[in-house]
Amino acid sequence: MTQIPLMPKATAVWLVEHTALSFEQIAEFCGLHVLEVKGIADGDVAHGIKGMDPISSGQLTREEIRKGQDNSNYRLQLAKSKVEIPPVKTKRVPKYTPLSRRHDRPNAILWLLRSHPELRDSQIMRLVGTTKPTIEAIRERTHWNSANLQPQDPVALGLCSQIDLDAEVRKASKRVEQERRDAGIDVDAEQEEAAAGTLLPAEETSNPDAFANRHDGRPAAKDDEDERELTIEDVFGTQPDRT
Secondary structure, three states, X not given: OOOOOOOHHHHHHHHHHHOOOOHHHHHHHHOOOHXXXXXXXXXXXXXXXXXXXXXXXXXXXXXXXXXXXHOOOOOOOOOOOOOOOOOOOOOOOOOOOOHHHHHHHHHHHHHHHHHOXXXXXXXXXXXXXXXXXXXXXXXXXXXXXXXXXXXXXXXXXXXXXXXXXXXXXXXXXXXXXXXXXXXXXXXXXHHHHHHHOOOOOHHHHHOXXXXXOOEOOEOOOOOHHHHOOOOHHHHHOOXXXXX
């Protein structure tokens, strides 16, 4: 994103009044439309706005202005500030839920508790805008309406977005995996075991003959008679007419 000076319209007013820069140069430097700058020059825009000197504020140098006046194709560069302004952290406000959808929150909480037990209560509170006592009551089935609750997806109910839900689930999964690694549990081995499927019984793995007779997970045939092809006699129970 291109940086623009503080108070761009006031800066544009000063540049229009005190320099010979083109409208395009001023518009690009201040992040305005060319017609806005032309309106400032004509007196139709920015009535009552006092021009701000970008040189005294350290946002533009005289050399930059001179370069721009000598070459109409030159693009002014915003001077680097000598003082670093730390980014302002916006405080997260509690999630607002419309009155028409507040009765759906217990169903959404029940769905989250069943479908994603790895989520912390604080994450559920962020997603659906509820309180910790409500989550505990639904988890312990002490909620006043527990008998009538039906688990429902909070995304389908419009209580949160799919992006927010996926982000919280991904964060919770990473946390659970890290906790299991810290506890000395081999997560990779468990994943490989789950992907490999069910282990074979010990009777078959210890008996090579029984293991060799397995075919696609089905027991071997009892005798050769079971594997022979069906004949006409087997199907119709009569001899074919050979006359």
